[in-house]
Amino acid sequence: MSAALIAAVEQDQLKSNLPVLHVGDTVDVHVRIIEGSKERIQVFNGVIIKMQGKGLTATVTVRRIVANEGVERTLPLHSPKIAKIEVKRRGDTRRAKLYYLRDRVGKKRRLRDKRRGLDALTKQEVAATEQQQAAEAAAASASEEKPGDE
């Protein structure tokens, strides 16, 4: 029961428009940055080496190379600071955590493109978009009803 209550609390804050993400994917993360009164968007491009948590507390760790130096950012997926996540490539991996990439230099850093399990992946994506559309439809009908109530 308690898990259901927590889920209900988190429900309002969960994003419905997240893409299907997997460890090994190369992604563009659009991060909102507020400087004084101005807001701009910075794109952080890299490989997901770790996914952790579930529900509202889910995070991904994205690794990229900046000026020959490895940079990792752990980003809460449902944070309002994350404007958008785009999947650029699907990498082929055999592990859940790609810490070994930290020790790789040069070409070895690259992951093979995903070939195995592509069918399952497409199914997941289709399911996700359907769910998203259903959520949007529900939200639309709810917003339609509201003015009627008042």
Next chain:
Amino acid sequence: MASKVDDIPQTGILGRKVGMTRLFNEDGTDQPVTVIQAGPCVITQVKNEETDGYDAIQLGFEDVKGRNSTFPVIGHDAKAGTTPKRFHREVRLDAAGEHELGGTVTVADLKDVPYVDVVGTSKGKGFQGSMKRHNFKGQEASHGVERKHRSPGSVGGRSSNLGTGKPKKGIRMSGHMGDERVTLRNLPVVKIDEERNLIMVKGPVPGANGSLLFLRTARRLWKRKVAIVNAS
């Protein structure tokens, strides 16, 4: 000087810890929160200065089957016109007289309360050594220390123990840790969900998920928080 702190409604409520999560603010920062399912509580007794020597209300929380309760409890709660309750706790209030016997207290009553004290029972840790229980440093890893790396060291000599033949009272040693009453003061109330009887408090609170918690309006606010309340 009139302070807004005096206008904060004094109240209390009983609840159960649900678990922890995080809530995002609009600016993207986030807060760790503990979700507590609190109330509705029934006022099972109103105490006053004349008859009881002090002003307080007694809250009853969570229904219990009659056969699992006792006649004294059933009778006591029946006086307030309610079914027997599992837990009863008192909240000392100067304005206890304003409350009615049999009235209810819900999370909605804490709407204007910015800070609460949370009382709970900490998780039991069993019999623990002095390093875990009292943060002692233990002994060195080497330099001739043998089989005593986590021992507490000296408990005093003849002079400090006054020749009584035993250590002073209250010397910190290994023993049972946890499973005791813990009060956390002045925790910010982040959000209240009246529909589901939920109250969200910033940060962790004592006890396991599902354990009983007692919340009351913060008794003594720290200076910084008084300033925040006055500025709001």
